[in-house]
Amino acid sequence: MKAVILAAGESSRFKPISDKRHKGLTELLGKPILEHTIEELRKSGVEEIIIVQGSEKDIEKSLGNKADHYVTQKEPKGMGNALKQAKDLLNEKFLVLTPYRARASKFFKPLINKAEKENSEIVFVSTTTETPEKYGILDTKDGKAIDIVEKPEPQNAPSNQKAVGMYLLSSSFFKYLEKSETQEYQYEEALSKQMSEKPASILKIDEETNSLKYPWDLFSVTKELMEDMERNISENAVIADSATIEGEVIIEDGARIYENAVIRGPCYIGENTTVGNNCLVRNHVCLEKNSAIGANTEIKNSIMQPNSSIHSGYIGDSVIGQNTTIGAGTVTANRLFRSSKERPEIKVKLISKEYSKNSGRTFLGTFIGENVDVGVNVSIMPGIQIGSDSRIGPGTVVSENVRNEETVYVNQEVERK
Numbered sequence: 001m002k003a004v005i006l007a008a009g010e011s012s013r014f015k016p017i018s019d020k021r022h023k024g025l026t027e028l029l030g031k032p033i034l035e036h037t038i039e040e041l042r043k044s045g046v047e048e049i050i051i052v053q054g055s056e057k058d059i060e061k062s063l064g065n066k067a068d069h070y071v072t073q074k075e076p077k078g079m080g081n082a083l084k085q086a087k088d089l090l091n092e093k094f095l096v097l098t099p100y101r102a103r104a105s106k107f108f109k110p111l112i113n114k115a116e117k118e119n120s121e122i123v124f125v126s127t128t129t130e131t132p133e134k135y136g137i138l139d140t141k142d143g144k145a146i147d148i149v150e151k152p153e154p155q156n157a158p159s160n161q162k163a164v165g166m167y168l169l170s171s172s173f174f175k176y177l178e179k180s181e182t183q184e185y186q187y188e189e190a191l192s193k194q195m196s197e198k199p200a201s202i203l204k205i206d207e208e209t210n211s212l213k214y215p216w217d218l219f220s221v222t223k224e225l226m227e228d229m230e231r232n233i234s235e236n237a238v239i240a241d242s243a244t245i246e247g248e249v250i251i252e253d254g255a256r257i258y259e260n261a262v263i264r265g266p267c268y269i270g271e272n273t274t275v276g277n278n279c280l281v282r283n284h285v286c287l288e289k290n291s292a293i294g295a296n297t298e299i300k301n302s303i304m305q306p307n308s309s310i311h312s313g314y315i316g317d318s319v320i321g322q323n324t325t326i327g328a329g330t331v332t333a334n335r336l337f338r339s340s341k342e343r344p345e346i347k348v349k350l351i352s353k354e355y356s357k358n359s360g361r362t363f364l365g366t367f368i369g370e371n372v373d374v375g376v377n378v379s380i381m382p383g384i385q386i387g388s389d390s391r392i393g394p395g396t397v398v399s400e401n402v403r404n405e406e407t408v409y410v411n412q413e414v415e416r417k
Contacts, residue, residue, distance in 0.1 A: 001045065001046050001047060001093070001094065001095065001112060002046065002047065002048040002049070002050065002089070002094040002095070003041050003046045003048070003049050003050070003096075003097065004050045004052060004086050004095065004096050005024075005034065005037060005038075005049065005050070005051045005052070005067075005097055005099060006052050006079055006082045006083065006096065006097070006098060006099070007022055007024045007034060007051055007053055007054075007059055007099045008052045008053050008054045008073035009054070009076055010054070010076050011023040012352040013214055013352065013353065013357075014212070014213070014215055015215075015351050015387070016215075016321065016367060016369030016370075016386060016387045016388055017218075017321055017367060017369065019369045019370060019387065019388040019404065020322075020370050020388060021062075022034075022053070022054065022058055022059055022099075023099065024037075024059065024100070024212075025059065025062050026218065026303075026305070027286075027288045028218070028222055028286055028288075028303065029222075029225055029226075029229070029250070029268045030252065030268065030270055030289065032062060033099060033100050033102065033212070034063060034066075035063060036100075036102035037097070037099060037100060037101050037102050037104075039102075040101060040102050040104055040105045041095075041105075041108070043105045044105040044108040045109075048068045048069065048089075049067045049068050049069070050068065050069040050070075050071065050089050050090075051063070051067045051070050052071050052072075052073055052082045052083070052085050053070055053071070053072055055072060055073075055075070057070070069089055071085040071089070072085065077182055077183075077186075078182070078185065078186050078187060079186070079187035080177055080182065080186030080189075080190055081182050083177070083187065084174070084177060090174075091171050092170065092171060093112075093115055093121075093168060093170045093171075094169060094170075095108060095166070095169075096166075096168075096169055097167070098211075098212070099212060100210060100212040100221055101165070101166060102224070103225070104166060104209070107166060107203065107205065110203055111123050111166065111168045114168075114201050114203050115168050118201045120200060120201040121170040121173070121194065121198060122145075122167065122168070122170075122173070122191065122194060122198075123200060123201040123202070123203055124138060124163050124200055124201070124202050124203065125163070125164040125166040125167070125203045126138055126145075126163055126164060126202050126203070126204055126205070127162060127164060127204070127205050127206070127207065127208060128160045128162070129160060129161075129162040130160070131154075132151070132152050132153075132160065133151050133153055133154060134151065134162075135162035135163065136148050136151070136162065136163040136188060137149050137150075137151075137152055137157050137160075137161065138158070138161040138162070138202065139158035139159060140158070140159050140161060143202070144199035144201060145195055145200040145201075145202050146195050146199050147195055147196070148163060148192055148195070150185055150188050161204070164205070164209050165211065172194070173190065173191075173194060176190040177190040179193060180193065214348075214350075214357060214359070215385075216348075216359050216361060216364060216367075218303055219301060219303075222284050222286055222303060223284050226248070226268075226284060229248050229268075230248065231247070231248050231250070232250045232251070233245065233249065233250075236254060237251045237252065237253065237254065237255040237269075238255070239251070239256075240258050240259040240261070242259045242260050243257045243258070243259065243260065243275075244261070245257075245263050246263065246265060247264055247265030247266060247267075248266040248267075249265040249267050249268075249269070250267075250268045250269065251269040252269060252271040252272075252273070252289070253271050253272075254271050254273075255271065255272065255274070255275070256273075256274050256275070257269070257275045258275060258276050258277045258295070259277050261277065261278065262279070262280050262282075263282075264280075264281070266283075267281055267282070267285045267286075267287075268285070268287065269281075270286075270287055270290070270291065271290070272289055272290050273287045273289065273290065274292040275287070275292075276292075276293060276294045276297065276312075277295040277296070278295055278296045279293055279295065279296065279297045279299070280297075280298040281293070282298075282301075283300050283301045284301050285300065285302055285303075286302075286303045288303075288304060289306045290306050290307045291304045291305070291308050292309040292310075293309070293310050293315075294309070294310060294328070297312050297313055298315070299315040299316075300316045301363070302315045302316065302317060302318045302365065303318075303319045303320065305321050305322040305324075305370075307323045308321065308322060308323060308324040308325070308326075309324075309325050310325075310326035310327075311327055311328035311329075311376075312328045312329060313326065313328065313330040313331050314331045315332050316363070316365045317334040317361070317363045318366045318367065319366075319367050319368070320368050321368055321369045321371075322371075323371045324368055324369075324370060324371065324373075324374070325373055325374065326374040327375045327376035327378065327394065328376045328377070329376050329378075330374055330375075330376070330378045330379075330380070331378075331379050332366045333365070333379065333380065334363050334364055334382055335362065336362075342362075343362040345359065345361060346358075346361055346362065346363075346364040346383045347383065348364070348383040349383075349400075350385070351385040351387060351401045351403070359383065364382050365380070365382065365383075366383075366384045366385070366398075367384075367386070369386060369387050369390070370388045370389070371389045372386055372388065372389070372392070373390075373391045374386075374392045375391075375392055375393050375394035375395070375396070375409075376394045377394055377395050378392050378394065378395070378396050378398065379397045379398065380398045381398060384398055384400070385401045386398070387401075387402055387403050387406065388405075389404055390402045390403065390404060390405060390406045390408070391406075391408070393407070393408065393409025394409075394410075395412070396408055396409055397410075
């Protein structure tokens with residue numbers, strides 16, 4: 001069995017974390033998300049893995065021989081066009097999946113078995129949804145899928161079964177792909193054409209599966225990866241006697257945990273990472289390699305990418321990109337004022353789009369790109385996105401998104417009497 005991972009998209013909704021690399025190269029628990037997915041496929045017995053990447057070829061440069069083949073989609077023309085790039089490497093039946101499927105091995109074998117048992121050329125993985133307007137929805141008859149409808153309004157949805165980003169297809173699919181116009185939904189159009197002639201099988205699952213569309217989706221992915229994480233503290237880490245390590249925590253080689261620091265798992269502390277005196281690290285934190293949090297910092301449910309640091313302050317429900325430095329006293333606000341008893345869900349004005357997206361979360365901090373300098377005593381409001389290569393001056397309250405390469409600061413007036 002072969003598998004194709006479709007990872008050639010622009011990841012525009014994932015900015016600023018995807019400013020300089022594909023979202024699948026975001027590191028969690030010491031390795032890129034795509035590498036977690038590859039390991040899951042290998043565990044399922046997949047013999048060949050093909051990755052469809054974008055023209056920058058950053059995935060191939062990063063992962064090297066972790067995959068068996070790399071093919072390139074020169075322009076982002078949708079899933080159908082991306083899959084066509086791998087056509088010459090495919091025969092018989094194969095798996096197709098999106099970049100994050102790092103806990104999906106339990107579905108791959110049932111997919112294959114269902115295809116063999118029912119002699120199916122298409123098998124969908126599906127689960128129920130109450131929001132059909134967000135997904136591709138299966139039109140079903142006698143237990144089989146006869147069509148897929150993209151993002152229908154609730155009153156027009158043919159069922160409550162949404163297609164999850166895992167498929168089993170056969171080489172015959174390319175015949176229908178060639179008959180479909182190259183456009184954003186070419187893939188779904190070709191599926192519809194094939195199902196109209198031969199209905200598809202459906203592997204229904206009860207659990208919700210994670211997607212990776214927006215930066216805050218990383219929190220759910222991290223939580224899932226940490227579900228079966230086991231405590232492992234390297235003998236080559238330096239941990240002060242007065243430090244407290246509680247629960248399921250991984251501490252890698254070269255990490256340094258200073259006096260009176262508290263780490264409450266599940267948490268991941270990467271290679272050569274520093275946790276300063278009196279720090280509190282708690283609740284699904286990932287500090288990736290060569291990162292540092294200085295004395296008296298609290299960090300909660302957040303992800304810090306490699307080579308980034310904060311001098312001191314509070315980081316909550318946030319994602320910090322690579323090579324970013326944050327000055328002393330900086331605070332990321334992660335809750336909105338409430339006008340009633342309930343805290344409101346936080347809407348995010350997407351930095352790469354002309355619209356806002358409800359995160360569905362009442363706790364949400366900031367998302368900072370790569371190579372950002374944040375000065376001392378900066379306050380960043382909930383849901384703010386800060387683009388790569390930008391600069392935030394000291395004492396600034398950041399209440400609007402900051403564009404790539406933009407400098408934002410307070411123009412202070414000084415009076416003397």
